[in-house]
Amino acid sequence: MSDALISVRDLTIRFRTDEGLITAVEKVSFDIAPGEILGLVGESGSGKSVTAKSLMRLNGENTVYDPESRITLNVPGETPLEVLSLRRERDMIAIRGGAISMIFQEPMASFAPAITVGRQMVEQLLIHTSLTEAEARELSIEMLARVGIPEPARRFDQYAFEFSGGMRQRAMIAMALSTRPRLLIADEPTTALDVTIQAQVIDLMKDLVAEFGMAILFITHDLGVIAQTADRVAVMYLGRIVETGSVRQVIRAPAHPYTRGLLDALPKLDDLDAELTPIPGDIPSPLNRPSGCVFHTRCPQMIAGVCEGRVPGYTRLGDGHDVACHLYTEQAMEAAR
Amino acid sequence: MSETPETAPPVITARNLTVRYTLGHGLFGRKTHLDAVDNISLSIARGSFFGLVGESGSGKTTLGRALLHAAPISDGEVIYADEEVRYDLRKIGKPELKDYRKRAQMIFQDPYAALSPRMTVRDIIAEPLEVMGLTKSRAETDARVREIAAKCRLNLEHLRRFPHAFSGGQRQRISIARALVSGPRFIVADEAVAALDVSIQADVLNLLKTIQRDMGISFLFISHDLSVVAHVCDHVAVMYLGQLVETAPTRALFARPRHPYTSALLSAIPSLDPDAPKTAEKLEGEIPSPTNPPPGCKFNTRCRFARPECRQSAPALRELASGHRVACHFAEEFDFSRAPQRAAAAPA
Numbered sequence: 001m002s003d004a005l006i007s008v009r010d011l012t013i014r015f016r017t018d019e020g021l022i023t024a025v026e027k028v029s030f031d032i033a034p035g036e037i038l039g040l041v042g043e044s045g046s047g048k049s050v051t052a053k054s055l056m057r058l059n060g061e062n063t064v065y066d067p068e069s070r071i072t073l074n075v076p077g078e079t080p081l082e083v084l085s086l087r088r089e090r091d092m093i094a095i096r097g098g099a100i101s102m103i104f105q106e107p108m109a110s111f112a113p114a115i116t117v118g119r120q121m122v123e124q125l126l127i128h129t130s131l132t133e134a135e136a137r138e139l140s141i142e143m144l145a146r147v148g149i150p151e152p153a154r155r156f157d158q159y160a161f162e163f164s165g166g167m168r169q170r171a172m173i174a175m176a177l178s179t180r181p182r183l184l185i186a187d188e189p190t191t192a193l194d195v196t197i198q199a200q201v202i203d204l205m206k207d208l209v210a211e212f213g214m215a216i217l218f219i220t221h222d223l224g225v226i227a228q229t230a231d232r233v234a235v236m237y238l239g240r241i242v243e244t245g246s247v248r249q250v251i252r253a254p255a256h257p258y259t260r261g262l263l264d265a266l267p268k269l270d271d272l273d274a275e276l277t278p279i280p281g282d283i284p285s286p287l288n289r290p291s292g293c294v295f296h297t298r299c300p301q302m303i304a305g306v307c308e309g310r311v312p313g314y315t316r317l318g319d320g321h322d323v324a325c326h327l328y329t330e331q332a333m334e335a336a337r
Numbered sequence: 338m339s340e341t342p343e344t345a346p347p348v349i350t351a352r353n354l355t356v357r358y359t360l361g362h363g364l365f366g367r368k369t370h371l372d373a374v375d376n377i378s379l380s381i382a383r384g385s386f387f388g389l390v391g392e393s394g395s396g397k398t399t400l401g402r403a404l405l406h407a408a409p410i411s412d413g414e415v416i417y418a419d420e421e422v423r424y425d426l427r428k429i430g431k432p433e434l435k436d437y438r439k440r441a442q443m444i445f446q447d448p449y450a451a452l453s454p455r456m457t458v459r460d461i462i463a464e465p466l467e468v469m470g471l472t473k474s475r476a477e478t479d480a481r482v483r484e485i486a487a488k489c490r491l492n493l494e495h496l497r498r499f500p501h502a503f504s505g506g507q508r509q510r511i512s513i514a515r516a517l518v519s520g521p522r523f524i525v526a527d528e529a530v531a532a533l534d535v536s537i538q539a540d541v542l543n544l545l546k547t548i549q550r551d552m553g554i555s556f557l558f559i560s561h562d563l564s565v566v567a568h569v570c571d572h573v574a575v576m577y578l579g580q581l582v583e584t585a586p587t588r589a590l591f592a593r594p595r596h597p598y599t600s601a602l603l604s605a606i607p608s609l610d611p612d613a614p615k616t617a618e619k620l621e622g623e624i625p626s627p628t629n630p631p632p633g634c635k636f637n638t639r640c641r642f643a644r645p646e647c648r649q650s651a652p653a654l655r656e657l658a659s660g661h662r663v664a665c666h667f668a669e670e671f672d673f674s675r676a677p678q679r680a681a682a683a684p685a
Contacts, residue, residue, distance in 0.1 A: 040530040043534040165393070165621050194561060195605040196620040201618070202607070221534060224607035247611045265539040267568040269591065269606065276568060279539035282504040319669070 002128070004031035005182055005215050006055065006073050012066035012238035013050055013059065013239075021064065022286045023048045025239045032183065034076070037209060037216045039230030041223060041262070046087060047239040047285050048219045052185045055217070056096050075182050097128050101176035105188035111160035118156030121175045128179045143174040147204055159267055166197035170204070177208060187219045202229055223266060227251055232320070235259050236284065238294040245321030255323040257299050293326060301327060346418065347380035348523050348555040349404055353413035354378070355398075356403050357372030360628060371628050373399040375579035376413070376640070378654070381523075381557060381572075383419070386549050388570030388587070389559045394624050396579040397559045401525040404557065405441050406434060417441065419522045439469055442521040446528035448508035452500040458511055461497040462486060465519045481518060489514040489544065513544065517552075527559045542569050563606055567591050572660075575599050578627055578635040581654055585661035593674045595663040597640050600673035634666070642667060 013025040025047040032038045040048050053059050055071060071083035073095065081099075086092055104110050111120060121140035125131050131139065137156070146150035147170040157282055160168055169189065176184060186205070190198040206229060209216060218230055226233050234244040235256065243256040254260045261279040268274060281298045284290055290297045296307035306326050315328035356374040369371055373396045381387045389397050396604055402408035404415055406426050415426040416436065445451045452461055462482045465471075472478040483493055489510045500508055509529065516524055526545065530538040549556055556560055560566050565586060574584040575598065583596040594600045601620040611667055622639050630640045637647040646666055654664040665671075 043536060043541070137621040164623055192625075195563070196392060196601060197623065199605040199607070199619060200621075222607070223535075224609050225607050227611045228607040228613075251609060251611060262535060263609075265535045266609070267539075267542075267562075268566050268609065269567055269603075272567055272588070274568075276539035276542055278538075278543065279536035282506060282537070283534075 003028060003033060004072075004074060005034045005036075006071070006144070007031050008051075008055075009068075009070040009072075010066070011054065011069045011071065012053065013047070013054055013069075014064045014066070016062040016064060019287055024237055024286060028236075028239070028241050030241065030244065031235055032215045034215055035209060035213045036232065037218055037230045038220045038238060039226035039233040041216060041221065041226055041233060042236035043221060043283055045238070045286065046236040047237055047292070049187055051207070051236070052102070052217055052219055053186055055083065055183070055185060056100050056102060057086065057092055058096075059101075073183075074098060078132060083232065093127065097124055097179055097181075099181055100183045100185060101181040102185040102187065103169075103172050103189050104174050105191050107165070107172045107294070108160060110172050111168070116157050116159055117128055117163070117171050117175075118158075121156075124175065139178055140174070143178045144171065147171070147174045147177075148200070149174070166193055166200070168195060169197070169201055173201070173204065173208075177212065177214075180212060181214060183215045183217065185217045185219070188221070189210060189218075190225060191220065191222070198225070205229065217288060223251065223262060235262070238289065238323065240294055241291060242295065242325070243321075243323045245318070249318060249321040253317075253321075255317055255327050256295075257301050257327070258295050261298075261300075293324075298320065304329070345382040345384055348383045348417065348419060349379075349381040349557070350416040350418075351380070351404065351413065352378050352416075354400070354403060354410065354415060356399050356408050359412040370588060372579050372630075373408075373627065374381055374403055377579075377581050378413075379574055379581060379584060381555055383522075383555055384462070384549070384553050385572055386556045386558055386570045388573040389557060389562065389576060390563055390566055390573060391576035392561065392602075394564040394578075394627060395576040396627070397576055398490075398527055399579075400576070401443075401527055401557055401559050404523075405443060405525055406437060409441075417523065432551050435469070439471070439519045440521055441523045441525070442516040442519065444509075444512055444524060444526040444529045445657060446518050446531050448505055448512050448532065451512050452508060454501055457497050457499055458486075458491070461500070461511060462496075462514045462518055464674035465515060469519060471519060480516075485514045485518045488517065488548070504537070505533050506540055509533060509541050510536075510544065513541075513548070517548065517554075521554060523555045523557070525557045525559065528561070528563060529558070531560065531562065534620075538565070545569065563602060575602070578630050579623065580635060581662075581664065582636065583661075583663045583665075584654075585658075589658065589661050593672070595657055595661065595668045595673070596636075596665050596675075597642055597671065598636050600671070603673075609669075634664075642671070 009029050009177055011025055012030040014021045014023050028051055042048050065084050069084055073081040073083055083095055118140055122136040125136035141152045141156050144155055149155050149167055149170055190201050193251050233247050233250045235240045237258050243259045264277040267276060279298055284297060292308040292310050293312050296302045303326055312324045312326045314322040314324050318321055354374055355372055358371045360369045360371055391397050399408050400490050403410055410427045416593045418426045424433055459482055461480050466478050472481055486493055491510055530541050548554055558570055572586050573587050573590050575582050577598050582597045594603060620639055625638055633648040633650055634652050639645040652664045652666045654662050657668060
């Protein structure tokens with residue numbers, strides 16, 4: 001897709017550790033168009049956050065990107081930028097807080113405790129924009145008001161610890177959006193919040209997408225949150241995208257046994273008698289990546305002799321709905337016979 | 338979901354329970370107080386799985402701790418009773434408290450923080466037995482540890498390992514084994530699955546339900562996740578700012594919540610259906626500070642139905658239907674019956 005804002009191709013991320021090279025993400029590809037919300041779903045250890053951080057080059061110094069990995073940032077009207085080719089720290093400004101901003105699960109960790117919230121907002125505006133100090137202050141207060149913080153001018157001079165959890169999350173969103181990024185990476189932004197506050201933050205983020213036309217990479221383990229926010233969804237397991245498609249395709253007609261397993265394990269309010277079916281076993285250690293399909297060790301539909309031997313390619317099931325599973329390649333082969 | 342017979346005698350009875358903390362001195366030496374638990378009365382039937390929900394800061398954890406004699410009871414009473422003993426927790430003496438610790442246990446949220454990294458799994462599970470002097474020999478301890486570990490579906494060959502070798506789900510099973518080893522009759526599970534991935538959460542919930550059924554243990558299940566509570570609990574209580582606003586059998590509560598707060602909580606749960614109609618009611622603002630609760634009904638600042646009366650007098654918890662109690666002046670006027678949600682399509 002040429003109109004993608006960010007295009008990730010064959011992204012493979014490894015970490016050098018004492019135990020050797022560990023693969024965290026393997027051959028991950030996806031696009032995000034301007035104004036689109038892509039949900040990235042998976043269990044802890046699936047590589048969601050590592051993938052997201054690579055877009056801003058925020059992974060540690062022991063990170064190794066495979067040579068064929070490509071991350072291309074294509075801001076309309078600007079020269080495309082190869083994110084993984086950036087070498088100097090000062091060039092990273094373009095992706096860190098410039099075209100891309102990130103919000104995290106724990107907002108307290110994102111604010112310096114001894115600097116006022118307003119000071120931190122102004123500081124990043126001075127780095128990334130040509131605003132004067134006074135203009136930056138004005139814009140910051142305006143953004144705080146925009147995300148629904150009462151008395152923004154007074155709050156501007158307060159410290160993060162004086163804010164409640166929900167308010168801190170809003171302030172972080174205000175700060176991330178004040179530089180008008182093209183892409184917002186939201187890493188579990190509502191996980192630590194109560195449902196009532198979560199509903200407010202989700203509505204706020206959707207309003208802001210409509211208003212500013214930015215794209216969001218929304219990372220979460222909560223499929224309900226994805227259903228209510230995202231346009232498309234990619235399901236990750238042990239560093240690989242196993243299924244991707246529109247939210248309706250993936251949630252209504254999940255194709256990969258792992259996606260089905262996630263949905264079956266979820267308690268549903270409209271069917272209180274449904275058994276909760278756990279996915280058998282635990283996610284394997286990245287030190288001990290299964291051969292072939294990474295999910296075969298836990299898959300109820302494992303085909304012996306096939307799944308442990310070969311890595312499944314993607315099969316297209318519908319418009320933009322792709323699944324990496326041998327069940328579908330086998331079916332396709334049988335149909336062809 | 339199994340319903341507990343309404344006739345089962347209570348394992349826990351709280352009457353007008355208040356847990357008050359003093360927060361130091363304000364202007365002119367006036368003391369400020371925080372009623373983390375404010376005049377709560379409830380009873381938990383023997384063998385039931387009793388859910389407690391509410392936002393953070395509502396006092397769920399403090400209530401759970403007070404029932405375990407781990408938070409100070411400032412006012413009111415808590416009675417524990419099983420087939421053998423009956424304790425009034427406010428007047429309980431040292432030897433009885435020691436016995437109560439054996440009968441009432443707790444499971445915590447974070448399975449990473451709850452287990453000592455320097456102890457083997459065997460020692461972690463055996464520690465309560467040794468501290469409480471429940472076994473006479475090492476052989477007896479080992480037998481008991483293996484029996485409980487098997488019940489919690491732990492691999493017995495892993496007993497000599499250290500917790501760091503285990504995943505979150507396995508660690509939580511270790512925590513559960515440790516809570517079970519003293520043979521408790523009542524367990525407070527405080528956000529016991531909140532830190533787990535959904536695939537593992539289902540496994541731990543199923544384990545807790547099996548324990549309840551097979552061993553007849555009563556649970557107080559504290560959670561902020563209403564869909565989890567709906568699935569595992571037979572009775573639910575909703576807390577707001579230290580008070581109970583509604584309590585009912587699970588089905589009755591979820592089919593027809595009678596308190597505006599319960600209804601708002603339910604409508605805030607993101608639906609799995611991408612085309613679900615936008616939730617009509619949205620709770621504005623945040624939970625007020627418990628040091629300075631609003632007068633009258635504590636929920637009036639966020640209630641879309643609030644009337645002048647709500648700002649003047651606090652509604653009492655009253656029974657609307659069998660076992661369904663609600664604290665709202667106008668509960669009769671509200672019908673929050675939930676039209677059955679369109680189901681997310683079953684897997685193809």
